[in-house]
Amino acid sequence: MPPFAHEALLWGLPIVGLPVLIHLINMLRHRRVEWAAMEFLLVSQKRNRTWVLFRQLLLLLLRMLAVATVVLLVARPLLHNRLGSLLGSTQTHHILLLDDSFSMSDRWADTSAFAQAKMVVNRIAAVLAQEQNPQTFTLLRFSRVTQPDRGTRPDLLKETVDTGFTTRMVETLRAMQPSQTGNGPAEAIEAIGQLLGDGRQERRIVYLISDFRARQWDDSTDLRRQLLELNAADAEIHLINCVDRAHPNLAIALLAPTEGIRVAGVPWFMEVAVQNFGTTPVRDVPVLLEEDGHARASVTVAEIPPGRTVRERFPVHFPTAGQHEITARLESDAVGVDNVRYGTIHLPIDVPVLLIDGGPDARDARYLDMVLAPGGSIRTGITPQIETAAYLNGTRPLDRFGAIVLANIERLDIAGIESLRQYVAAGGGLAFFLGEQSRSLFFNGTLYCDGQGLFPLPLGEATVLPVDRLERGPDLQVAEHGVFRVFAGKRNSFLATVIVEQYFAAADGWEPGPDSTTRVIARLRNGAPLVIEHRFGKGRVLSFLTTASPVWNNWARNPSFVVAMQDMVAYLSQRAAGDISHRVGARLQLELEAKEYQPQVRFATPGEDVTPTATVDAVRSPEGVLVASLSETDVSGMYEARLTRTNGTTETRRFALNVEPEEGNLAALSGPQLATRLDGVDYRYEQADAFQYSVTQLGGYDVSRWLLYLLVVLLIGEQLLAYAASYHPPACSRAAEGGVR
């Protein structure tokens, strides 16, 4: 007997006797008629007895066969022999798409989602090995889909199933672990389509073995379209869920420095965010912190409501310059990978700031120098350098400066302007302060350049702000911005003490365009723009339309000026800090000066302290720099690139790679929820643990279609026979017509 997809339904076979039972009941429930013309009835009965009996038996047999066919149709018998191959395609291609995103590392009891998935794959393989029909097998993990520089790399591609297949599969699966990527099923289905073509010449069964997290299936439009396309290509789809229910999970969603100057020897702040993916609040969550591998005082998150993220700040202090590592960890829970987050940060000794002053006494620069580097025991980490406009002659490199401030300048050389443009376009920070020396003609013609230049707006004339004798409000009205953190909050007393007497007005009718990067972050009480921010290339430009020194305003005499200027430098010099981490799977890329470094770069992946994993030969780019990259970045942690300089010394650069925290959201979809999202898709949904009982169905030829045809033939035959046997009562009129007149 062939195996059945739903063997339990074979218990329905006894209902084959239902037609006989109905017949017997009808015999018992016959009507009694006292009849006069018995003579003719007896003649008819005598004449037709054999034929009537034969037709009745045939009809009964057809009905019993129809019922049996319905039962078999529901139970779905599968042929594993040559007949099956004769009826169906000659080859069945089993395509297993295995979700190995890190949410599959979800643990409960003594198992995990990925262990369940491997069990399902093993069982499918074991059944296929017993098949007589030719079978091919493709296994593709989500993490191996369309990787940078590597393309899609299936674990098994069109592998012929033979007697040793089970052993090979066990060996293949043994080494498999959940990856730390967050790839979804859409990419895997897309990739398998590109890899295998339409496959009209073979029968395909696609198994999507996943944890069906709500995050990936909430917007299932593309997935539904892909599955419908598989349906259209006659592929059979099995969705196998490897998790029983959603488990609570915490993840570190963020580890990043807060705004401010980050230099060696100066304390600064970092921020850690913990996200609660569970359905109940959690309290007193300790976050363990490490600085350069050494544990430091942990922070505790008092309470995280369900589904929310809570941020905590903590101070960081590295006494030495260079690259430093910071790690934050949570205690173990359902998914471990997202409980740790790594970061690297390069701390300079200081942040050099170039102060160019066009005034004869460099008053603005001196004020700025005083607030940026007060001296004495106070260390801000900023090292100002005061120069005149002549310093910007295009011959001096500006890259070493974290930020450049142009205060009260009258004019600049063309070469100086060009070097400034290059500096800002490459990510440098620039600030303007206007003053008595400033001329709108120069600014508009050379720096504004109809919106293409470094200066964000066309200037009008220097304007005096009338005194507000009624004192209806502060002169300065600031937007929410990192530079003006000191003015944050309602009833801020600093704001009222700032008085602006003179400023450069914007040209008549100027307002930043809605799509431009230009934004007014501070205005005067008359609505005139005072501080404007805009982007130029990768860099930032802040333009103050008044003086830095207390000539046109009194801000420099205000304590808030100190904080604001330091924040301004921190804001403008963020390029120097760079990103402290990358996402798992992202390609690591190094750009090296060909003159300084040898092209061989040795990369070490996390956990390999001694022997680097790969040595990469850097490629010289058209710009003349050496570019070395590493694509094998599937594991989170600290990566090292060990460089050798041309003078023989070595240098190590570290990169922190972290998982996508959203993948730690373990909210899963149930079968009915999935059905609503996949309306119209023909698929079978099964739980991995229940899958073991129906595993025999996976091979062989499903003869359901043939049974359906047989059922149709049987039902038509039954109706024709019943009609021929006059079991269909005619309408009254037809009865009268058929009678004897």
Added chain:
Amino acid sequence: MMSDSRRFLHPEAIKRISRLDLRARHVVEGFLTGMHRSPYFGQSVEFLQHREYTYGDDLRYVDWKVWAKQDRYYVKQFEEDTNLRCTLLCDVSGSMQYGSGAMSKYEYGCTLAASLAYLVLRQQDAVGCVAFDETTRITVPLRTKRNHLDSIIQAMEISGPKNKTDLYPILRNVAETYPRRGLMVLVSDLLADRLSLFKGLKLLRSRGHDVLVFHVMDDDELDFPFSGPTRFEGLELPEHLRCNPRALREGYLMALGAYLEEVRRGCVRHRADYALIRTSEPLDAALAAYLSSRLGMHRRN
């Protein structure tokens, strides 16, 4: 059960057929002057023929004009009209008890007979009745009185009908009981031995009777509309049959058709008028249609 005449005499039907006459197609021997032809020559104005004079003929009928022309004696003969002697032969056997509609075959047949009796009495003719099943159950003599109708109706109210009809002994008995030629109206479902029927009809015709056969059948018997498992139990026969009627319908209708054809041909062969009447047909309509056609036939004769 109604015991008065209203059971079998429906005023509406009587009203519709009251204008019709029941005429004998053949000559009948009545004892009164009536509207039917008599085999005897009498005092009528209708000249029939000349016949050569024989000894004993009444000299009043000698045609003297012919004697003057041919010197031979001829007597004139005239057609005599007489009254009708109508005998209603009502089948009250068990098979007549079947009925699927408002009336059973028995009730329909009795109503038919009562209506005819009314018609005959109304035209001053004599009517009698014989109710029979396997034997003659009751005989009502011929009378012309109007109140004779009640006697006929009471005679037809037979309780406890019995077995299978055997018509020849009945008809032979009738032929002997009524030796003078008259109109014999047989109202039956004729579910009996056909040979016996034809033998009886032949006997009646040989005795000079004008014979009408009203073959009363129920719609169910003619159409056989049954479906679903059914047990048929014979009203006259002891057999029973459990079957699906739809399966046997075709064979049944074929056998019934052959039977009806045989009956019709037998009646024609023995010069008996035959009418198949469904119990679902309105009695007045069926009777009016038949009597009208019969009147037409009479005039043709």
